[in-house]
Amino acid sequence: xxxxxxxxxxxxxxxxxxxxxxxxxxxxxxxxxxxxxxxxxxxxxxxxxxxxxxxxxxxxxxxxxxxxxxxxxxxxxxxxxxxxxxxxxxxxxxxxxxxxxxxxxxxxxxxxxxxxxxxxxxxxxxxxxxxxxxxxxxxxxxxxxxxxxxxxxxxx
Numbered sequence: 424x425x426x427x428x429x430x431x432x433x434x435x436x437x438x439x440x441x442x443x444x445x446x447x448x449x450x451x452x453x454x455x456x457x458x459x460x461x462x463x464x465x466x467x468x469x470x471x472x473x474x475x476x477x478x479x480x481x482x483x484x485x486x487x488x489x490x491x492x493x494x495x496x497x498x499x500x501x502x503x504x505x506x507x508x509x510x511x512x513x514x515x516x517x518x519x520x521x522x523x524x525x526x527x528x529x530x531x532x533x534x535x536x537x538x539x540x541x542x543x544x545x546x547x548x549x550x551x552x553x554x555x556x557x558x559x560x561x562x563x564x565x566x567x568x569x570x571x572x573x574x575x576x577x578x579x
Contacts, residue, residue, distance in 0.1 A: 485547055
């Protein structure tokens with residue numbers, strides 16, 4: 424007879440054996456035909472040019488963090504909705520539980536709205552500020568005509 428910890432340990436061991444067995448079976452069955460094209464770095468179907476040390480705008484990072492922040496906060500609404508929908512608990516407390524839950528979510532959503540207003544006021548939701556656009560530099564062995572058109576259209 425195994426204890427609860429023994430069951431968990433057995434489950435972990437079987438999971439590791441299952442995963443490693445699948446990888447080993449795939450290693451044995453896969454075809455081994457490397458060629459030059461398979462060994463190149465794949466980047467969205469484009470041949471890689473230059474180094475991978477390119478600059479990207481920090482706004483992408485900031486917008487992604489803001490998105491994650493608000494999405495995680497929205498996830499907190501689902502447990503609240505299940506508790507707020509519990510009619511038995513509301514009846515047992517003569518409706519006080521329902522009013523408390525409603526007040527609680529109004530405060531929560533109010534804090535979210537204040538956060539959104541702060542982010543909006545600081546300009547973190549503005550995608551492009553005209554003063555921040557700089558000319559795109561030309562590179563060797565690279566089709567620069569789209570960049571020239573961009574520079575001509577927006578910077579001249």
